[in-house]
């Protein structure tokens with residue numbers, strides 16, 4: 001059996017509740033009005049009988065009933081002698097004559113299928129014969145009123161139940177519309193794989209609106225990371241294809257040089273260079289993939305950044321010398337900080353490599369490191385080709401390279417150096433910024449907290 005929807009459940013629940021409440025009200029009317037109306041009629045009867053008793057006068061030894069009203073407010077009055085013989089007033093037709101006289105007692109008598117209340121009062125005047133005053137009133141008008149109320153209820157209540165049910169259904173239908181929309185959007189995304197779809201819920205900013213907003217934001221994030229991953233894969237494949245093509249061409253060429261070992265060796269040399277390039281590209285890709293999945297295995301320990309920097313400078317000397325670039329340093333000794341040594345080395349190497357690669361022949365590169373504001377401030381500056389302001393934001397993106405044609409060199413990179421540098425700095429809880437002027441040189445500044453283990 002198909003399970004009931006929440007809409008149906010809610011509608012059934014409060015329609016049932018309304019029916020229950022109305023049934024209770026109806027029972028109240030049936031039993032309550034009976035009691036209230038009968039009591040009212042009874043009071044009316046008693047008051048009338050007492051009024052009549054006061055209106056009876058004795059003139060010269062005989063009873064004067066001129067002032068007595070024998071029919072008032074539906075109450076019939078009759079007067080009897082002490083011996084219970086009727087001498088004035090009238091009895092309701094069909095009232096059994098033998099209704100016993102009981103002073104100040106309300107009696108219920110059935111007359112032709114309808115109920116009557118009878119009330120007797122025995123009065124005496126000084127030196128006069130006592131007389132009975134009997135009042136009788138029919139309960140039919142009271143029951144008629146009750147029946148009329150019941151009739152109105154019977155007509156009105158089903159209408160109220162229908163109204164409540166329909167109104168409730170409409171309200172729940174309205175309230176659940178956004179949920180249906182969310183579910184439909186999710187189903188469409190699932191079937192079409194189109195991550196660009198959104199709910200775009202409008203209207204009151206209630207909990208469901210918040211849910212739809214969160215859902216849309218989540219889709220934004222998903223779409224972004226999906227696109228980034230696609231872009232990353234496409235860029236990585238593209239970057240890997242170039243060295244592979246070069247290697248294949250040179251391998252074929254080398255194989256063809258059966259008698260010319262010199263030519264073959266040169267081709268193998270090119271293959272080796274490309275293999276090295278591929279190797280560094282693959283390790284950069286691996287590092288970024290681990291960073292994305294937060295599975296990097298950085299080892300944070302107290303390291304001497306000054307020593308690391310000296311090692312980096314030593315390593316970069318060969319590349320700098322090739323272009324006659326002078327590396328000058330201003331490194332405060334024994335700068336200790338909690339960091340992953342390999343990452344720190346990679347950070348400084350990448351920055352110095354860039355400064356040399358994009359520096360001027362016969363130019364300079366300056367590496368500074370000092371303690372400042374409870375952290376370590378560092379900078380790598382050069383007087384090279386610089387970066388135009390419009391490009392400065394983009395260089396942090398993966399695979400982005402500023403017009404590679406402007407620095408055609410054998411050791412052209414892949415555009416992963418700075419994204420890795422940025423990740424390392426942020427992973428160590430620091431920040432990094434670039435200050436550059438086209439053809440006027442570049443300075444990359446970073447700061448690292450001494451004791452912060454990791455931002456993540």
Ligand SMILES: Nc1ncnc2c1ncn2[C@@H]1O[C@H](COP(=O)(O)OP(=O)(O)OP(=O)(O)O)[C@@H](O)[C@H]1O
Pocket residue numbers: 350354355358359382384385386387395400401402403412413414415416417418419441442
């Ligand atoms: N010091 C600098 N001077 C001028 N341009 C720079 C400098 N550093 C980086 N750039 C520009 O920013 C781009 C991105 O640098 P990044 O280090 O990320 O990649 P890459 O150096 O091209 O390759 P990789 O570092 O992966 O070998 C470079 O292509 C270059 O155009």
Ligand SMILES: [Mg+2]
Pocket residue numbers: 350353354413416417418
């Ligand atoms: Mg680089």
